[in-house]
Amino acid sequence: MPATQFRHKGIARLKEAVRRNLSLLYLFFPITIFYMEIIVKMACFDETPLSGILYTGLFSVSVGLGCSLLSSLWTPRINEILTVAFLTLLTLLFIAQVVYFQVFQTFGTLYSLFVGTDAITKFWSATFAGIKAGMLYIALLLLPILIFLLVGDRLTPKGRQPKDVLFGLGFGMVVCHLVAFILIFNNSSGIMPVRYLYREAFVPNLSVSNFGVVTTLRLDAKYLVFGQAEDGDGTPISDPKDPEDPPVTNYGYNVTEIDFDALIAGETNDTILDMHEHFSNMAPTRKNEYTGLFKGKNLIWFVGEAFSTLALDETITPTLSRLAKEGFVFNNFYNPVWSVSTSDGEYVTLTGLIPKSGVWSFKRSSENYMPYGFGNLLSPLGYTCKAYHNHYYSYYDRHLSHPNLGYDYKGLGNGLKITETWPESDLEMLQVTLPGDLGSAPFHTYYMTVSGHLNYTFYGNYIAKKHKAKVDHLPYSEPVQAYLACNIDLEMAVSYLIEQLTAADELENTVIVLSGDHYPYGLTDEEMDELAGYVLEKKFEKFKSTLIIWSGSMEEPVEVDKVCSSLDVMPTVANLMGLTYDSRLLVGQDILSQSPGLVEFNDRSWISDLGRYDAAENTFTPNPGVNVGDQYARNTLRRVNKAFEYSAKILECDYFRKVIQ
Numbered sequence: 001m002p003a004t005q006f007r008h009k010g011i012a013r014l015k016e017a018v019r020r021n022l023s024l025l026y027l028f029f030p031i032t033i034f035y036m037e038i039i040v041k042m043a044c045f046d047e048t049p050l051s052g053i054l055y056t057g058l059f060s061v062s063v064g065l066g067c068s069l070l071s072s073l074w075t076p077r078i079n080e081i082l083t084v085a086f087l088t089l090l091t092l093l094f095i096a097q098v099v100y101f102q103v104f105q106t107f108g109t110l111y112s113l114f115v116g117t118d119a120i121t122k123f124w125s126a127t128f129a130g131i132k133a134g135m136l137y138i139a140l141l142l143l144p145i146l147i148f149l150l151v152g153d154r155l156t157p158k159g160r161q162p163k164d165v166l167f168g169l170g171f172g173m174v175v176c177h178l179v180a181f182i183l184i185f186n187n188s189s190g191i192m193p194v195r196y197l198y199r200e201a202f203v204p205n206l207s208v209s210n211f212g213v214v215t216t217l218r219l220d221a222k223y224l225v226f227g228q229a230e231d232g233d234g235t236p237i238s239d240p241k242d243p244e245d246p247p248v249t250n251y252g253y254n255v256t257e258i259d260f261d262a263l264i265a266g267e268t269n270d271t272i273l274d275m276h277e278h279f280s281n282m283a284p285t286r287k288n289e290y291t292g293l294f295k296g297k298n299l300i301w302f303v304g305e306a307f308s309t310l311a312l313d314e315t316i317t318p319t320l321s322r323l324a325k326e327g328f329v330f331n332n333f334y335n336p337v338w339s340v341s342t343s344d345g346e347y348v349t350l351t352g353l354i355p356k357s358g359v360w361s362f363k364r365s366s367e368n369y370m371p372y373g374f375g376n377l378l379s380p381l382g383y384t385c386k387a388y389h390n391h392y393y394s395y396y397d398r399h400l401s402h403p404n405l406g407y408d409y410k411g412l413g414n415g416l417k418i419t420e421t422w423p424e425s426d427l428e429m430l431q432v433t434l435p436g437d438l439g440s441a442p443f444h445t446y447y448m449t450v451s452g453h454l455n456y457t458f459y460g461n462y463i464a465k466k467h468k469a470k471v472d473h474l475p476y477s478e479p480v481q482a483y484l485a486c487n488i489d490l491e492m493a494v495s496y497l498i499e500q501l502t503a504a505d506e507l508e509n510t511v512i513v514l515s516g517d518h519y520p521y522g523l524t525d526e527e528m529d530e531l532a533g534y535v536l537e538k539k540f541e542k543f544k545s546t547l548i549i550w551s552g553s554m555e556e557p558v559e560v561d562k563v564c565s566s567l568d569v570m571p572t573v574a575n576l577m578g579l580t581y582d583s584r585l586l587v588g589q590d591i592l593s594q595s596p597g598l599v600e601f602n603d604r605s606w607i608s609d610l611g612r613y614d615a616a617e618n619t620f621t622p623n624p625g626v627n628v629g630d631q632y633a634r635n636t637l638r639r640v641n642k643a644f645e646y647s648a649k650i651l652e653c654d655y656f657r658k659v660i661q
Contacts, residue, residue: 026072026169028155029086030064032144036094037212043137044101045616048209051187051194056212058180063214065173072161072169080156087148090214094141097213102130105521106339106602107204107213109358110220126522129455190618191633192604201641202357204339205603206615220358227652251287254575254583254590258659272658275649278642279659282584285571285593290558292578294551298510299383299444299577300497301374303346304490305423305452307516308335309546310531311487316470319495320487320548323512325557327550330591332563335545336601337518343396345517345566346448350374350405352570352588354600354647361651366400369657372570372586374444375406377579384408384440388416389448390429398448407446421462423486426451426493434497438504451489454522456482463489480531483520507552513573514548515566539614540607549573563597563607585656587643598636606640613637 037056041048071082100108103126131138148155187194197206202223207216260280267273312321338344344355347362351372355361370376375385386409387402389395393411402409410416410433418428426449437443451463456479458465464482467489471481494514501507519542520528528542529535536542547569564572567588574581575590589595599607605615611622613633620633649655 025155025157026065026068026165028064028148029067029071030061032087033064033067033090033214034060035144036090036141037214039137039140040094040097040208040213043098043134044107045209051183052210055180055184055194055210056215058176058183059212059215062173062176062180065169065176069166069169069173072157072166074160076156076159079159080152083152083156084148087145091141091145093217094213095138097208098134098137098141099127099130102133103127103521105337107208107216109204109339110217110224111359112340126454129522191613191620191630191637192615192618196641201604201644203603203615204357209616224358249289251289251291253284253286254291254571254581254593255284256580256582256660258582263659271649272653272655275646275653275655276659278646279584283595285575285583285590285595287575288590288592288594290592291575294511294553294576295578296442297551297553297577298442298506299374299378299573300510300512301444301446301573302490302494302512302514303349303446303448304487304514304516305342305449306454306483306518306520306522307449307452307487307490307514307546308519309544310520310528311452311484311490312546313484316474316484317487317491319498320491320514323494323514323548323550324546327512327548327554327557328592329557329559330547330549330564331559331561332597333515333545333547334540334543334563334565334599334607335516335519336543336565336599337521338602340396342517346396348588349515349517349566349569350446352567352586353650354567354587354644356648356651357602360396362401363397364651366397366404368404368651368654369660370404370406371656371660372574372581373405373407374446374570374573375408377406377574377581378442378444378577379406382442384437384443385445386410386433386437386443387446387448388429388433389450390416390418390424390426391450402446423450423453423461423463425463425466426489427496430493430496434500438500438506441506441509448517449490449493451493452483452486452516452520454520456480456486456520456522458482458485461486476530477527479523479527483523483527483531501552509553511551511573511576512548513550513569515569516545519543519545539605539616540601540612543601549576560591562591563599563609564591565599567600582660585650585659587647598639600640600643604637604640604644606636608636 034057037060067086071079071086074082097107100112184198185195194210197203197210198219202219204216207219260276263276264273264280267276311317312324314321338348338355339357340355340360343360343362347353347355347365351365351370356364375387379385385407387407389398389411391412393399393414393416398411399409399414412418412420412424416429416432418424418432429447433445437445455461456464458468458478461482464485467485470488471485474481474484497512498507501510523531525536525538525542549572568591569588571581571583571586571588572591575592583589587600597609603615606613610626610628610632611620613620613636620630622628
């Protein structure tokens with residue numbers, strides 16, 4: 001049958017199907033899904049591009065017609081069961097995404113929603129807060145079910161529908177999907193084309209904004225089954241071997257001897273071959289005057305739950321405030337939030353790699369060779385390496401990931417004996433662990449804290465209530481006071497650490513590193529503004545934070561203005577400790593090197609020393625006085641996309657095992 005005749009016949013049958021039944025029998029699901037998609041956009045985004053409404057609408061109609069088709073093929077009873085099942089599943093799915101976003105400021109992937117449910121179920125108070133914050137939108141999402149309960153008999157097909165109706169539904173489903181597909185693939189506008197988002201990159205927030213929740217989960221399922229194969233954004237670019245100006249003193253590079261030529265010659269797997277070629281062309285970072293400054297010293301490393309610059313107050317957190325000013329002072333440090341919140345924040349900080357969206361990267365890494373875990377780096381040098389977490393030891397499967405980094409790991413339930421509260425005390429964790437560890441110098445101890453965890457209230461948060469009297473005098477709302485109260489426990493833990501190191505005569509022989517896992521998203525934007533004392537810029541500034549790298553041996557602070565992020569902590573500390581690592585294999589870079597600064601965000605936005613790119617707006621804004629064109633933005637975005645792509649491949653392919661002996 002000629003294509004034109006087939007198309008005309010399909011349109012005729014679709015018209016006939018509509019004529020036969022002008023009720024909402026077949027349009028109920030398309031309208032319902034599009035309605036729910038719009039509610040999610042209203043709940044989670046300040047604004048959505050018109051093209052995103054169009055693509056979402058086309059995909060919604062396509063999926064909705066598919067649901068109508070599947071619930072029109074059987075007996076009345078089966079059709080009713082399918083209709084109820086589809087509607088219930090869709091309602092729960094959309095509500096779950098609204099709640100997940102309210103808690104984590106990103107959308108749940110299939111893995112997070114159906115496998116990693118601990119993120120919602122264990123932190124019930126955070127989940128309740130998410131439900132409370134999204135209550136209006138949850139009520140709106142329940143409206144289709146209410147309508148169905150009232151007039152469901154008119155919305156359920158009474159037995160198998162005629163062939164022309166079924167054909168019309170199927171034809172409409174395919175046409176809507178194809179129209180969306182064609183429009184997307186012919187849209188090459190902007191620095192990051194929307195077709196790249198649909199075809200290669202999985203960026204949940206941008207995907208939901210442009211294509212909707214249902215299509216985002218479909219793309220997620222595709223990537224889970226078949227993997228991702230990003231190719232930048234189509235802009236050709238080469239990675240120069242040495243982009244830096246030669247220093248006055250040549251300290252050499254942070255590289256190891258990897259014979260990429262031999263690896264390339266002997267590799268038959270196309271993916272691994274591509275990785276060899278990519279990393280062999282990456283520019284390493286140079287060593288510098290600070291390389292080995294802390295060589296041989298003890299290392300105590302904190303990732304503080306929701307710690308940020310907003311927690312620094314000279315009256316209630318004086319020790320933290322002092323350390324932030326006396327060591328290395330990073331004036332433009334950012335702490336982006338990632339897909340799996342705390343776990344991904346830890347992964348980024350400890351590995352210098354970007355987590356793969358859609359999985360728990362730290363858990364996945366437990367199956368891999370991780371030579372750049374600091375336990376694995378320092379143990380051969382005679383260090384005693386331990387890691388602690390003052391919440392359940394198996395949460396986010398840290399009992400698998402952290403030993404794989406070379407740590408003797410303990411948490412609540414597998415050897416760390418502290419009082420079980422919610423949240424637990426950072427101070428008590430150090431009081432229990434530090435005295436024993438001090439006697440085994442040189443030592444490296446890693447702490448993942450929990451005292452700073454939301455919810456920020458004096459009635460559901462033990463730590464906040466414990467320190468309530470110390471913040472009562474502050475002119476802030478209860479959530480802001482409670483957040484500061486939670487951080488008082490971290491303050492007391494670090495103060496105790498300083499006291500014990502001084503008493504053991506180890507203060508000058510110890511390095512303290514501290515940064516947050518994410519910004520305090522348990523506070524609303526208005527509460528963060530309240531604490532900051534002015535209105536924070538929401539796209540980037542709310543992620544600006546503090547990285548403490550301090551040692552009692554430092555005679556004066558060292559200020560660094562280069563933009564940097566949590567991705568850069570691991571290589572910076574490795575360089576300061578004089579450790580051997582290959583900087584070509586990491587996304588993060590030594591902040592103290594000459595390499596230009598770059599901060600990557602989960603939605604592919606970025607900040608460089610020359611400007612910033614907002615992926616949601618698809619626009620680049622140069623810094624005042626800087627004159628660079630869109631080509632610079634496209635080239636930088638391609639590097640960011642490559643960083644995401646090859647970080648995921650390192651995780652998927654256990655790449656370190658193939659190149660590092």
